[in-house]
Amino acid sequence: MANPKPVTVTLDNSVPPNFYFNPDPVPVDRGNATITWVQGSTNFSFAALAFDHPNPFSNIVVTPMQITADDDNEAKKDHRYAILVSVNGTYYSSRPGGIGAGGPTIRNN
Numbered sequence: 001m002a003n004p005k006p007v008t009v010t011l012d013n014s015v016p017p018n019f020y021f022n023p024d025p026v027p028v029d030r031g032n033a034t035i036t037w038v039q040g041s042t043n044f045s046f047a048a049l050a051f052d053h054p055n056p057f058s059n060i061v062v063t064p065m066q067i068t069a070d071d072d073n074e075a076k077k078d079h080r081y082a083i084l085v086s087v088n089g090t091y092y093s094s095r096p097g098g099i100g101a102g103g104p105t106i107r108n109n
Contacts, residue, residue: 002034002070009083010040017044017087019094025105028073035106037067037083047091048084052103071106079106 007026011017026035035057037046045064056079057069067083080103082095095103 002032003029005033005035005071007035007037008040009037009046009085011044011085011087011092012041013043016092017085019083019085019104021094021104025078025107028071028106028108030073030109033071033073035069035071039065044085044087044092046083047086050082050084050093052080052082071108073108075108077108079108080104081106 005026005028007024008022010020010022012020020040022040028035037049039046046062046067048062049060049067049069056077057071059068059070061068082093082103084091084093
């Protein structure tokens with residue numbers, strides 16, 4: 001059984017919106033974990049999950065209300081990511097300038 005790791009994503013009402021992730025970074029201990037991003041506010045729908053390197057996870061499922069991904073955590077590493085959301089038919093990224101340094105992180109311990 002995978003260890004659940006919930007992440008709450010909240011957007012404010014500015015244009016473009018500011019994204020807030022709790023927790024950030026997401027701590028994942030050795031072994032399997034299922035990370036689930038859930039809505040902390042209802043003013044958006046999830047659209048995609050992206051990484052700053054090749055996708056390290058499996059079984060990624062994106063629905064309007066949540067994203068899930070399995071992390072087997074085989075190595076100690078930080079995984080920076082971005083979330084794409086839809087707000088009233090317009091798409092916004094949590095990393096509008098790209099997903100280089102910084103941004104929300106999954107920290108495999």
